[in-house]
Amino acid sequence: MRNFIKKILREGLLSEGHVTQGQLNQLEQELDDLFRSVGIDIEFTRHFLDRVNDARNGKEITIDELRAIFKRVYSRYSDKIKALSNNFEGVFKNRPTNINIPFVLKWDSRNKEIDLISKTIMRKPNFGTSNDVLPLNVTDKDIAPEETKELDGPVIKIGNIEWVVDKASNMLVSKKNNNVKHNIDSILGKVDDETAKNIMNALK
Numbered sequence: 001m002r003n004f005i006k007k008i009l010r011e012g013l014l015s016e017g018h019v020t021q022g023q024l025n026q027l028e029q030e031l032d033d034l035f036r037s038v039g040i041d042i043e044f045t046r047h048f049l050d051r052v053n054d055a056r057n058g059k060e061i062t063i064d065e066l067r068a069i070f071k072r073v074y075s076r077y078s079d080k081i082k083a084l085s086n087n088f089e090g091v092f093k094n095r096p097t098n099i100n101i102p103f104v105l106k107w108d109s110r111n112k113e114i115d116l117i118s119k120t121i122m123r124k125p126n127f128g129t130s131n132d133v134l135p136l137n138v139t140d141k142d143i144a145p146e147e148t149k150e151l152d153g154p155v156i157k158i159g160n161i162e163w164v165v166d167k168a169s170n171m172l173v174s175k176k177n178n179n180v181k182h183n184i185d186s187i188l189g190k191v192d193d194e195t196a197k198n199i200m201n202a203l204k
Contacts (some may be wrong), residue, residue, distance in 0.1 A: 002117075003130040018053055018060070019061065019063050020182060023063045024048075024049055024184065027063060027067055027070075028043065030044055030067070031067075031074075034074055034115070035074060035078065038079070039112070039113045040082070040113060041076065041111070041113050041116065042070065043117045043118065044118050045117065047120050048118050048120055048121055051120045051121050051122060052163060054122070057123040057124075061121065062143070065097065065099070069092065069094055069101070069138050069190040072136050072138050073134075073136065074161045076136065077133075080134075081105065082114065084105055085105075087105065087106065089102070089131045090103060090134055091103070091125070091129045091131055091133050091134065092136055093134070094135075094136040094138050095136075095137070097123065097138065098123050098124060098125045099122075099123055099138075100119065100122050100127040101120075101122075102118075102119050102120055103117060103118050103119060104117050123161070151166065152164075153166050156199065156202050157194055161176070162175040162176070165184075165199065165203060166181075169181075170184050170185065172187060184203070188200075
C-alpha cells in the first residue's frame with residue numbers, strides 16, 4: 001500500500017502540467033507588475049492552488065494557460081474592474097478551454113489598490129453561476145510556453161520526463177519547460193526509493 005501511495009504521488013507531482021506553489025507565486029508577481037499600472041493587485045487563494053491541480057479538471061491546467069488567461073483579463077477588463085464596486089463577485093469564463101475562475105474584488109485602503117482575489121478554478125463546460133460572467137476568448141494558440149533555456153546540471157529521467165537537477169536552487173527543473181520546477185526536499189519523501197536514490201546521486 002505504501003508503494004502504491006508513493007506511485008500516485010509521484011505521477012501527480014512529477015508532471016509538467018502540475019502547478020506548484022512556487023510557480024503560482026512567480027506568476028502572481030508577474031501579474032502584479034502588469035496590473036500595477038491600473039491599481040490592481042492579483043491574489044490566488046490556497047483553494048485555487050488545490051483546485052488547479054484537481055483531477056476533475058480532466059485536461060491539466062498549466063501555468064502557461066493561467067498566464068495567457070490573466071493577460072487577456074488585463075487587456076480586456078482592467079478598466080472595467082477599476083469601475084466595479086468593493087466586494088463585487090464575478091467569474092472569468094474562458095469558453096474555448098472551459099476554464100472558469102470565480103473571483104472577488106476587495107478594496108485595499110492601506111495600499112490604495114483593488115485586490116483581485118481568484119477564489120478557485122475549474123475546467124467545466126457547463127459551469128453555472130448567479131454572479132456576473134466576464135467572458136474571455138483565449139484559445140490553445142494563445143497559450144505559448146516561455147522560452148526554454150539550456151540548463152547546466154545532471155539530468156535524470158522520471159517516467160517519460162527529463163529533469164535537470166539544479167543544485168544551486170535545490171530544484172528539479174523540466175528540461176522541456178524551465179517554468180516547471182519542483183523543490184527537491186519536498187519531492188524526496190513522496191517518491192519511491194529508487195527515484196530518491198537517483199536524485200541524491202545527482203546532487204553529489
